[in-house]
Amino acid sequence: MASYMEKVRQSSELSRRGFVKASAAATAALAVGGLAGCAPNKVEPAKEDKAPDVRNVTDGTWVTAACWHNCGGRCLNKALVKDGVVIRQKTDDTHEDSPDYPQQRACVRGRAQRNHVLSSDRLKYPMKRKSWQPGGGENSHGDMRGKDEWERITWDEAYTYIADEIKRIKDAHGNRAFFADGGPVSKFLSLYGGYIGHWGTTSRGAWTYTPDVVGIAPQPNEGINDRLDMRNSEVVVMFGTNPAWSSAGNPAYHLLQMKKAGAKFVAVDPFYNDSYALVDAEWIPCRPSTDMALFLGIANAMLELDGEKGLIDWDYLNAHTVGFDADHMPEGEDPAGNFKDYVLGTHDGTPKSPEWASKICGVSPENIRYLAELVGKDNKAAILMAWASARTHNADCLPQLVMTLGAMGGHFGKSGHMCGLSCHSRSFSGGTYLIGAGSNGLPSIKNPLAATESINDTEMWNAIVDGKYTYAGGSTKKVPGEPREVDIKLIYHDSMNAKLQTTDGQAKGIEAHRKVDLVVTHSLFMTTNAAYSDFVLPIESYWEKEGGFLQGNREALIYHSKVIDRMYECLSDEEIASEIGKRLGLNSEEVFPFGVKQQLFNQFAGAYIVDEAGEKQPLVTITEDDIKEWECEGEPQEGVLGMKELIEQGMYQIPRSPDDGYTYIAYEKFVQDPEANPLKTASGKQEIYCAPLRDAINGIGYSKIEAIPTYVPPQEGVEATYSDFEVGVKGDYPFQVYNPHYLRRSHTVFDNVQWLRETWPNPVFISVQDAKEKGIEEGDTVLLTSPHGKCLRTACPTQRFMPGVIGLPHGAWVDMDEEKGIDRAGSDNILTGQIQSGQGVSGWNTCIGNIEKYQEELAPDCEQPMRIPEAQM
Numbered sequence: 001m002a003s004y005m006e007k008v009r010q011s012s013e014l015s016r017r018g019f020v021k022a023s024a025a026a027t028a029a030l031a032v033g034g035l036a037g038c039a040p041n042k043v044e045p046a047k048e049d050k051a052p053d054v055r056n057v058t059d060g061t062w063v064t065a066a067c068w069h070n071c072g073g074r075c076l077n078k079a080l081v082k083d084g085v086v087i088r089q090k091t092d093d094t095h096e097d098s099p100d101y102p103q104q105r106a107c108v109r110g111r112a113q114r115n116h117v118l119s120s121d122r123l124k125y126p127m128k129r130k131s132w133q134p135g136g137g138e139n140s141h142g143d144m145r146g147k148d149e150w151e152r153i154t155w156d157e158a159y160t161y162i163a164d165e166i167k168r169i170k171d172a173h174g175n176r177a178f179f180a181d182g183g184p185v186s187k188f189l190s191l192y193g194g195y196i197g198h199w200g201t202t203s204r205g206a207w208t209y210t211p212d213v214v215g216i217a218p219q220p221n222e223g224i225n226d227r228l229d230m231r232n233s234e235v236v237v238m239f240g241t242n243p244a245w246s247s248a249g250n251p252a253y254h255l256l257q258m259k260k261a262g263a264k265f266v267a268v269d270p271f272y273n274d275s276y277a278l279v280d281a282e283w284i285p286c287r288p289s290t291d292m293a294l295f296l297g298i299a300n301a302m303l304e305l306d307g308e309k310g311l312i313d314w315d316y317l318n319a320h321t322v323g324f325d326a327d328h329m330p331e332g333e334d335p336a337g338n339f340k341d342y343v344l345g346t347h348d349g350t351p352k353s354p355e356w357a358s359k360i361c362g363v364s365p366e367n368i369r370y371l372a373e374l375v376g377k378d379n380k381a382a383i384l385m386a387w388a389s390a391r392t393h394n395a396d397c398l399p400q401l402v403m404t405l406g407a408m409g410g411h412f413g414k415s416g417h418m419c420g421l422s423c424h425s426r427s428f429s430g431g432t433y434l435i436g437a438g439s440n441g442l443p444s445i446k447n448p449l450a451a452t453e454s455i456n457d458t459e460m461w462n463a464i465v466d467g468k469y470t471y472a473g474g475s476t477k478k479v480p481g482e483p484r485e486v487d488i489k490l491i492y493h494d495s496m497n498a499k500l501q502t503t504d505g506q507a508k509g510i511e512a513h514r515k516v517d518l519v520v521t522h523s524l525f526m527t528t529n530a531a532y533s534d535f536v537l538p539i540e541s542y543w544e545k546e547g548g549f550l551q552g553n554r555e556a557l558i559y560h561s562k563v564i565d566r567m568y569e570c571l572s573d574e575e576i577a578s579e580i581g582k583r584l585g586l587n588s589e590e591v592f593p594f595g596v597k598q599q600l601f602n603q604f605a606g607a608y609i610v611d612e613a614g615e616k617q618p619l620v621t622i623t624e625d626d627i628k629e630w631e632c633e634g635e636p637q638e639g640v641l642g643m644k645e646l647i648e649q650g651m652y653q654i655p656r657s658p659d660d661g662y663t664y665i666a667y668e669k670f671v672q673d674p675e676a677n678p679l680k681t682a683s684g685k686q687e688i689y690c691a692p693l694r695d696a697i698n699g700i701g702y703s704k705i706e707a708i709p710t711y712v713p714p715q716e717g718v719e720a721t722y723s724d725f726e727v728g729v730k731g732d733y734p735f736q737v738y739n740p741h742y743l744r745r746s747h748t749v750f751d752n753v754q755w756l757r758e759t760w761p762n763p764v765f766i767s768v769q770d771a772k773e774k775g776i777e778e779g780d781t782v783l784l785t786s787p788h789g790k791c792l793r794t795a796c797p798t799q800r801f802m803p804g805v806i807g808l809p810h811g812a813w814v815d816m817d818e819e820k821g822i823d824r825a826g827s828d829n830i831l832t833g834q835i836q837s838g839q840g841v842s843g844w845n846t847c848i849g850n851i852e853k854y855q856e857e858l859a860p861d862c863e864q865p866m867r868i869p870e871a872q873m
Contacts, residue, residue, distance in 0.1 A: 065089070110249075150869040194449035229664070235382070298372045319674060382416075397708075521537070764794070791826050810828050
C-alpha cells in the first residue's frame with residue numbers, strides 16, 4: 001500500500017502544479033469581471049527541476065471514470081490507468097465537437113476528481129468515537145459529538161456495536177425511534193419493522209408540488225423547448241440562472257449558441273454572474289426572495305400597456321387557462337377572486353403596480369414596465385427560471401405565477417417561445433429523454449412506517465430536539481397536518497450522507513445529533529455528518545465500483561467502469577447494510593437477491609434509445625457470448641451497439657442537427673388542442689385560479705395561500721431586514737444573505753480538494769457600496785451573523801452584487817469554534833433556521849444577517865489542515 005500511495009502522491013503533485021498554472025488564467029479572467037477579491041493572492045511557479053518527468057508517460061489504459069456528483073452536468077471523464085495508478089485524466093474525445101453535436105466536456109471539478117478520490121484524507125478504516133458506549137442515555141456522551149477523539153476498530157466490532165444498539169433501541173422504544181436517510185441500510189430497517197424518514201422540497205423548492213397541480217411542468221426536461229429550437233428565441237429573460245457555476249459543462253455552451261443566433265439577453269438577479277457575462281446580458285438587479293412581487297408588477301404593467309402595445313395574448317388565456325378574469329373562473333367559485341382583479345387592486349384597493357412591486361424587489365418601475373414589454377406576445381420570448389427563486393419561504397405560488405406570465409404572453413407550445421425551468425441537467429436544453437439505462441431489477445422494499453410517519457426537512461432537527469412534529473404526508477402527496485410526538489434515538493446517514501450539511505438549520509442539526517443515543521455515517525471523508533457521529537464507516541468511491549450508468553442531458557448515456565482497485569478497508573454501502581442486516585437476523589437476499597454484475601447486466605439489457613419516429617428500441621446488442629462472459633441471466637438482443645463497444649467507448653450520444661426528428665416544443669399538443677390533450681390539473685387547463693393547490697397547502701398548516709398567486713411576505717425576507725419597512729428603517733439584520741452555487745464544489749462535494757481550494761477560495765461577496773459603508777476592504781476577515789448562527793469569511797467587495805445583498809457560497813463543511821460558537825468555514829446553513837411555510841419549502845435563499853469586520857486573520861482554506869483523525873493514520 002505504501003508503494004501504491006507513493007505513486008499516487010507523485011503523480012498528483014505533478015498534476016497539482018499543472019492545474020494551478022492553468023487555473024491562473026481563469027482566476028485573472030474572473031478578477032477582470034469584478035471578483036478580484038476571490039482570487040488567490042499568489043500562484044507559486046512550478047518547480048520543474050524537482051518534479052519527476054511523467055508527462056511523457058502516455059501508455060496505459062483509458063478507463064471511463066464516473067463523475068457522479070449532483071451538479072447536473074454528468075460529463076464524460078476518462079482516467080489513464082497504469083499499474084493500478086491513475087496517471088492523468090481527460091474528457092470527451094469520442095467525436096468531433098460542434099454546436100449541434102457537442103462533446104460532453106468535463107468542468108474543472110470533474111477534471112480534479114482524482115485529487116478527490118485519491119486524496120490523503122480518504123477514510124481508510126472503521127472508527128468509533130472514544131467516549132461513546134452502548135446502552136444509550138449518558139453512556140453515549142452525546143455532548144462530545146464533533147469534539148471527541150476517534151479510535152480504529154474492526155469491521156466485525158463496528159457491525160456488532162451498531163446491530164446490538166439497533167436491537168436495544170427497538171426493544172426499548174420501538175421502530176419510531178429510528179431515523180434514516182433512505183439508503184441500503186434503510187431497506188434492512190424496513191424489513192426490521194420500519195423507520196421514520198423525511199421529505200422535503202430540496203433543490204426544487206416550490207417547484208416540487210405546485211407545478212402538476214396548476215399546469216406547468218415540474219421539471220425542465222418537459223417545460224422548455226429543445227436546445228436547437230431555443231436558438232429561435234429573440235429575447236431571453238433569465239431569473240436566477242448560472243449554469244457556468246452550478247452545472248458547468250455543456251449548459252453554458254448551449255446558452256452561447258443562443259447568443260450567436262442573435263438573441264437578446266436580460267438577467268434579473270441579485271448577482272451579475274458568469275453566465276450572464278458570457279452572453280453580455282443586460283442586468284436588472286433584484287433582491288432575493290422577491291420574485292413574486294416582481295412578477296405581479298410585470299403582470300400589472302402588461303395590463304396597463306396592453307391597450308397601447310398589445311402585450312397580452314387573450315386568445316391563449318381564454319382557451320387554455322382558468323381564473324385569469326371574472327369571466328373564466330371555475331364553476332362555483334366567487335368571480336371576485338380572479339387574478340386580474342387582484343393585480344389591478346379592484347377589491348383590495350392595492351394595485352400591484354410597478355411602483356408597489358419596486359419597493360419590495362428593488363427593481364425600478366421603469367425596468368418593470370420594460371420587462372413587461374419584453375415578454376409581450378409579439379416577441380419570441382424565453383422566460384427561464386432556475387430553482388433558486390423558489391427556495392424561498394412562502395413562494396408556493398411562484399410556479400403558478402411564472403405560468404401566468406407565460407400564458408399572458410402566449411409563450412407556450414410555439415417555436416422560440418417558452419416559459420419554465422432551465423436548470424440542473426437541463427439548463428438550456430429541454431425535451432424528454434431520448435436514451436436511458438434499464439432498471440437494475442432489485443426488488444422494492446416497503447417501509448412499514450412510510451405511510452404514516454415522515455418528517456419535513458424544515459422541522460427535522462426541531463423534531464429530534466423537541467420531540468414533536470407535523471405529519472403532512474410526503475413531498476408530493478399532501479394530507480392535512482397532524483401534530484405528532486416523537487422520540488428519535490438513532491440517526492443513520494447512509495449513502496446520501498448530506499443531511500446535516502445541506503439541510504437548513506445546521507446549528508439546530510448539530511444539537512439534534514448530540515441528543516440521540518447513536519449516530520452512524522457511511523462516508524468517503526470526514527464530512528460534517530461524519531464529524532458528529534459515533535461510528536464512521538469508510539465506503540468505496542464510484543471509481544472503485546464494478547461500473548454503472550450516469551445520465552444528465554437527454555441525448556447521451558454514460559457507462560463508467562472500475563478505475564482502481566478498492567482502497568484500504570473500504571466497502572460498499574450494500575455490503576455494510578447486508579452485514580448489519582444479518583446481525584439483526586434478516587435475510588440479505590430479500591434486499592439483494594443477486595449480485596452487482598447481474599444488476600449492471602439488467603441495466604444494459606433494459607437500456608433504450610428513441611428513434612426519430614418516437615419509438616423506443618434496445619440500445620445494446622447482447623450476444624450469447626456476452627451472457628456467458630458476464631455469467632449472468634439474460635437473453636440475446638439486437639441493439640445499436642454492442643456491450644463491449646459501449647464499455648470501451650464509455651458513452652453513446654445521439655447525433656443532432658436542426659432538421660432531425662428530435663426537436664421538442666414544450667406543451668405543443670396541449671396548445672394545439674387543449675380538449676384532446678388535457679393537462680394533469682383538475683380542469684385539464686392551466687389553473688391561474690387553483691383551489692386544489694390552496695386547499696392542499698393550507699391543509700398542512702404551516703402557512704396560508706390563496707387560490708390565485710398573491711404576495712405573502714416570506715419569513716426572514718427583505719421586509720425582515722427592517723425594523724420599520726414602511727419608513728425604511730433598517731433592523732439588527734439589515735442584509736439579505738443568499739447562497740449561490742460555487743465552482744469549487746458540487747453542493748458540498750469536492751470541498752476538500754486542494755486543487756480547487758487553491759483556485760476558488762470561498763469568500764463572502766458584498767457590494768462595493770456596502771463594503772465602503774462598513775469599512776470593509778478586500779481580504780478582510782468578516783463575521784456574518786443571523787438569528788440562527790455565526791460564521792467567518794474573507795470579504796470580496798464587488799460591483800457584481802447589488803447593495804443590501806450578501807453572497808455566501810453554498811456547501812462549505814462546517815468547522816465550529818466550540819468556545820465562540822462560530823463556524824470558521826463559512827457554512828451557509830449555519831445562518832439558516834428551521835422555518836416552516838407552505839409545502840415545507842427549504843428556504844435557503846430566505847435568510848437575513850449582518851456583516852462586520854472581525855479582528856482576526858482567517859487563513860486561506862487551502863492552508864487549513866486536512867481532516868485526518870489519528871485513527872486513520
